[in-house]
Amino acid sequence: MSYKRINRWHQLLINRYIPYLMLAQRIHLKLLHLLDLEKSDVTKNLGKSNVGDDPE
Numbered sequence: 001m002s003y004k005r006i007n008r009w010h011q012l013l014i015n016r017y018i019p020y021l022m023l024a025q026r027i028h029l030k031l032l033h034l035l036d037l038e039k040s041d042v043t044k045n046l047g048k049s050n051v052g053d054d055p056e
Helices: 003-052
Strands: none
Touching: none
C-alpha cells in the first residue's frame, strides 16, 4: 500500500468515527456527572441515616 492510499483510508476512517467518538465522549461526561451527583446524594443520605437510626 502506498502512503497516499493509507493516508486516505485513515482519513475516511477518522471522518466516519469522529461523530461516534464525540457522542461517546458526551455520554461519558453525562454519566460521570450523574455518578458524581449520585455519590454526593448517597454521602448526604448516609450522613443523615447514621445519626439516629442505629438499631442497637
